Amino acid sequence: RAGRTRLFTLVVFGGLLLAIDTGSVAGQVVPSVSCEKCHDNPSFLAGLVPRNDALRVSDSLLQDGAHSTLRCLDCHTGAGEGYPHRSTGTLSCGMCHETESADWNASIHAVDEAAADAPTCIGCHGSAHTVYRSSDRKAPTHALNVAATCGRCHNDPEIIGTYFMAPEGAQARVAVRDYYQTVHGAALTRSGLTLSATCNDCHESHRVLPADSSESSVNRQHIAGTCGSCHVGILEVYEAGSAHGAAYRAGRRSPEGLDAPACIDCHSAHQVVRAAETEWFVGSSYKCGACHQELWDSYLETYHGQVTRLGFGLTAKCSDCHTPHNMRPASDLQSSVHPINLIETCSRCHPKANARFVQYYAHGNPRDRRGFPLLYWPWLFMTTLLIGVWSFFGLHSLLWFSGLAFEKRKQARQRKGTPPPRS
Numbered sequence: 001r002a003g004r005t006r007l008f009t010l011v012v013f014g015g016l017l018l019a020i021d022t023g024s025v026a027g028q029v030v031p032s033v034s035c036e037k038c039h040d041n042p043s044f045l046a047g048l049v050p051r052n053d054a055l056r057v058s059d060s061l062l063q064d065g066a067h068s069t070l071r072c073l074d075c076h077t078g079a080g081e082g083y084p085h086r087s088t089g090t091l092s093c094g095m096c097h098e099t100e101s102a103d104w105n106a107s108i109h110a111v112d113e114a115a116a117d118a119p120t121c122i123g124c125h126g127s128a129h130t131v132y133r134s135s136d137r138k139a140p141t142h143a144l145n146v147a148a149t150c151g152r153c154h155n156d157p158e159i160i161g162t163y164f165m166a167p168e169g170a171q172a173r174v175a176v177r178d179y180y181q182t183v184h185g186a187a188l189t190r191s192g193l194t195l196s197a198t199c200n201d202c203h204e205s206h207r208v209l210p211a212d213s214s215e216s217s218v219n220r221q222h223i224a225g226t227c228g229s230c231h232v233g234i235l236e237v238y239e240a241g242s243a244h245g246a247a248y249r250a251g252r253r254s255p256e257g258l259d260a261p262a263c264i265d266c267h268s269a270h271q272v273v274r275a276a277e278t279e280w281f282v283g284s285s286y287k288c289g290a291c292h293q294e295l296w297d298s299y300l301e302t303y304h305g306q307v308t309r310l311g312f313g314l315t316a317k318c319s320d321c322h323t324p325h326n327m328r329p330a331s332d333l334q335s336s337v338h339p340i341n342l343i344e345t346c347s348r349c350h351p352k353a354n355a356r357f358v359q360y361y362a363h364g365n366p367r368d369r370r371g372f373p374l375l376y377w378p379w380l381f382m383t384t385l386l387i388g389v390w391s392f393f394g395l396h397s398l399l400w401f402s403g404l405a406f407e408k409r410k411q412a413r414q415r416k417g418t419p420p421p422r423s
Contacts, residue, residue: 103207143194281313
């Protein structure tokens with residue numbers, strides 16, 4: 001009886017040890033293994049393949065990353081059957097990251113999945129063993145590293161020549177290069193401001209779609225909301241009552257057939273500069289003229305417009321008078337160019353502006369007799385006077401020089417002793 005008791009004790013104890021040393025993989029109980037015994041053993045790995053760097057994975061490597069809570073068998077589902085491994089299982093990030101995987105499969109990057117140089121999870125996030133959260137400075141997806149990560153493809157001459165040489169790839173060819181020169185890129189690279197917009201803030205992280213896709217975050221239908229996710233206050237002003245915001249929501253077009261302006265029409269997608277720079281001041285008015293051609297032509301007739309043509313940024317531009325984002329019709333009481341607000345608007349540049357000063361025609365057309373008679377008649381008089389004076393003195397000068405030439409020829413003949421011709 002005592003022997004039976006000892007045998008029963010050994011069976012129970014052995015069962016407990018076996019239960020402690022087992023793990024569950026894909027619904028099957030298999031012996032747990034210590035992967036580090038082999039995969040952190042240089043001597044063992046040296047005899048397997050010529051280059052075994054990818055096979056060497058230490059426990060500390062995993063513990064430092066975002067996957068520190070995972071076990072090897074969570075990803076390498078087929079490795080639990082023991083060594084030698086007939087299969088390590090299907091490695092799919094989508095097993096855990098279902099939403100991100102679905103977004104990537106719907107993206108433009110997934111189209112080229114079969115290509116060796118197509119962007120994949122590992123290509124952007126790094127090896128599965130060294131995946132870091134985007135908040136970690138070492139992560140390729142950290143805000144300070146995103147542009148460089150995207151630049152591996154979008155700055156690579158070979159990839160550019162293979163995929164982006166078609167007309168629709170013009171933006172992709174220079175996107176990252178131009179980004180570093182923008183106010184967003186400078187804020188990241190020069191000032192280290194991680195709050196500044198980078199590639200994935202505008203194009204999304206995984207569901208990257210071309211701009212002509214109706215579901216793209218950079219499509220015209222969604223661009224105001226995309227930019228407004230950071231520029232909240234400006235979006236509120238733009239949508240609250242501005243003429244551009246109302247036209248944008250209604251899908252209206254200009255007389256020239258152009259779409260209502262969205263953020264990228266005035267600021268450019270990958271060439272955004274600071275609004276305080278002269279380049280912006282001079283260029284912004286030309287962009288307004290693309291839609292408001294008639295008003296642009298009349299602006300160029302004024303002192304402000306003529307100085308702008310010379311490339312100076314200190315004179316009043318469209319946004320100085322109409323405001324950058326809250327532009328409203330002149331009939332709107334809240335408009336900066338409504339008659340009751342003109343003194344305040346002009347006083348920003350002309351502190352002594354008064355009621356008589358603001359009677360200045362900012363867009364007066366001197367050729368419009370009915371619309372601007374006070375400009376038309378002086379313009380007609382001065383133009384006629386100018387043409388008359390130049391014509392008179394031009395004819396006078398022509399006759400004068402003709403007479404001088406005749407006299408010189410006459411004197412030359414007299415010196416030679418030839419009689420002058422009869423008149």
